[in-house]
Amino acid sequence: MMLALKEAEKAVEAGEVPVGAVIVDRESGQVLAQAHNRVERDHDPTAHAEVLAIRAVGERQNSARLENCDLYVTLEPCPMCATAISFARIKRVYYGAYDPKGGGVDHGPRVYEHSTCHHAPEVYGGISEESCAEILRTFFQSRR
Numbered sequence: 001m002m003l004a005l006k007e008a009e010k011a012v013e014a015g016e017v018p019v020g021a022v023i024v025d026r027e028s029g030q031v032l033a034q035a036h037n038r039v040e041r042d043h044d045p046t047a048h049a050e051v052l053a054i055r056a057v058g059e060r061q062n063s064a065r066l067e068n069c070d071l072y073v074t075l076e077p078c079p080m081c082a083t084a085i086s087f088a089r090i091k092r093v094y095y096g097a098y099d100p101k102g103g104g105v106d107h108g109p110r111v112y113e114h115s116t117c118h119h120a121p122e123v124y125g126g127i128s129e130e131s132c133a134e135i136l137r138t139f140f141q142s143r144r
Contacts, residue, residue, distance in 0.1 A: 096132025
């Protein structure tokens with residue numbers, strides 16, 4: 001999660017909402033991709049940290065299935081990212097801060113609880129929660 005927080009810090013420096021994501025190979029523990037939000041930079045509403053990391057690993061492994069991977073992300077994935085995680089068949093998701101407004105895993109639509117969900121990863125929320133929430137609080141306070 002510390003690597004994901006470093007990515008979130010890069011997002012702050014770039015003026016992006018501070019969310020960072022890291023994908024790790026479950027067997028070797030090797031970091032396969034690191035990303036932070038690039039919505040504003042790329043002019044792309046889908047350029048969330050999770051999606052960018054999934055794209056990078058998929059391209060690197062020449063596969064849309066990331067079954068042997070775990071994802072670490074600083075904020076509860078939104079519904080779009082939760083669905084992408086499901087389609088990528090990621091095994092486990094570890095996230096930091098809860099997102100009662102925009103989350104799609106433990107809040108909002110709870111994507112993985114629907115019968116139409118193709119794959120529900122194991123989900124562990126609240127990892128380094130205070131650090132992950134603080135970077136978001138500070139970012140949004142500075143914008144007000």
